[in-house]
Amino acid sequence: MIATTVFPGASPSSYAYRSVTGRDLISIQDFSSDELACALELAAAMKARPADFRGILSGKQIVLFFEKPSLRTRLTFEAGINSLGGASFFVDQTQSRLGARESLSDVAHNLERWIDGIVLRTFAHEAVTTMAQHAAIPVINALSDMEHPCQAMADMLTLQQHFGDLRGVRLAYVGDGNNVANSLMLAATSLGASISIGTPRGYEPDAAITEAARELAAVSGASVNVVNDPIEAVAGADAVYTDVWASMGQEDEAANRSKIFAPFQVNQKLFSYAAKHAVFMHCLPAHRGDEVATAVIDSPRSVVFEQAENRLHVQKSILVLLLEGGIHRFPPRSANA
Numbered sequence: 351m352i353a354t355t356v357f358p359g360a361s362p363s364s365y366a367y368r369s370v371t372g373r374d375l376i377s378i379q380d381f382s383s384d385e386l387a388c389a390l391e392l393a394a395a396m397k398a399r400p401a402d403f404r405g406i407l408s409g410k411q412i413v414l415f416f417e418k419p420s421l422r423t424r425l426t427f428e429a430g431i432n433s434l435g436g437a438s439f440f441v442d443q444t445q446s447r448l449g450a451r452e453s454l455s456d457v458a459h460n461l462e463r464w465i466d467g468i469v470l471r472t473f474a475h476e477a478v479t480t481m482a483q484h485a486a487i488p489v490i491n492a493l494s495d496m497e498h499p500c501q502a503m504a505d506m507l508t509l510q511q512h513f514g515d516l517r518g519v520r521l522a523y524v525g526d527g528n529n530v531a532n533s534l535m536l537a538a539t540s541l542g543a544s545i546s547i548g549t550p551r552g553y554e555p556d557a558a559i560t561e562a563a564r565e566l567a568a569v570s571g572a573s574v575n576v577v578n579d580p581i582e583a584v585a586g587a588d589a590v591y592t593d594v595w596a597s598m599g600q601e602d603e604a605a606n607r608s609k610i611f612a613p614f615q616v617n618q619k620l621f622s623y624a625a626k627h628a629v630f631m632h633c634l635p636a637h638r639g640d641e642v643a644t645a646v647i648d649s650p651r652s653v654v655f656e657q658a659e660n661r662l663h664v665q666k667s668i669l670v671l672l673l674e675g676g677i678h679r680f681p682p683r684s685a686n687a
């Protein structure tokens with residue numbers, strides 16, 4: 351898409367801001383670790399000083415196509431776009447798949463004539479990559495069966511704000527090696543946090559993504575550990591993360607999965623193997639009594655609503671970066687930022 355422009359005297363941050371303009375966010379791998387760090391820096395600034403960024407997306411039109419239900423993702427995109435002065439259009443695709451009525455490439459070539467950005471929640475990851483391949487405007491993955499990058503970036507902001515620095519943080523994820531686990535593994539290792547994943551045998555995260563995360567970890571000084579023992583995964587962790595055992599589209603498997611995943615429930619006993627200061631994380635929606643016990647998710651150690659809040663700030667940052675929402679108009683950093 352649009353070529354990177356490096357302008358004289360650019361700071362590392364402004365370089366990375368500029369370098370993502372016009373690109374897509376389909377996988378966490380679409381951003382370098384510097385670009386991810388800059389997106390989090392901008393998100394933190396937007397969270398601290400939202401009024402400074404009002405109007406920054408004025409004149410921008412963004413469409414949201416969702417094949418699956420959503421509370422957080424839909425509303426944080428819509429509220430975020432609105433608060434930045436842009437316009438959003440929600441298209442409910444839960445009754446028929448995107449591409450059922452006409453080809454994805456024709457949809458893409460229509461949208462690029464009217465709209466500035468596309469946000470997609472799909473079943474098939476390929477629907478997002480195909481849209482991105484054909485549309486000359488940025489495409490953002492708002493969850494596919496393979497990845498949930500906006501969630502993982504919000505989770506990294508949550509950990510960063512809690513621990514101060516992601517490097518050295520040890521994150522444990524227990525449960526299903528799903529879209530959330532895949533993006534989490536990539537985001538953590540890209541930013542220097544180590545991750546230990548505990549799943550039942552046969553439910554490990556995607557093999558290619560695990561390999562990519564190991565490569566990112568080798569560069570950032572982090573590590574990736576995939577095991578089939580929940581206690582081994584959680585031992586000594588600074589944060590313990592879980593997600594539903596049956597993702598959207600896997601409802602038919604829910605009863606069977608409940609039996610298979612039962613030893614991976616994050617209850618007080620399993621949580622007690624983590625560090626004393628450990629926090630509990632969940633992307634939500636949660637099923638109390640299945641993947642997490644009420645006593646853990648509703649305890650003072652739980653940061654699930656910080657994660658949910660940070661979806662808003664991170665997605666505002668992503669939109670501004672990809673859509674070049676008045677980058678030149680960014681307020682100067684305050685002296686103590």
Ligand code: CP
Nearest residue numbers: 420421422423633634
């Ligand atoms: N965590 C998350 O993506 O929530 P929704 O499915 O409600 O958007």
Ligand code: NVA
Nearest residue numbers: 528530597598633634
């Ligand atoms: N893994 C879950 C995440 C929901 C936000 C799903 O895909 O349904």
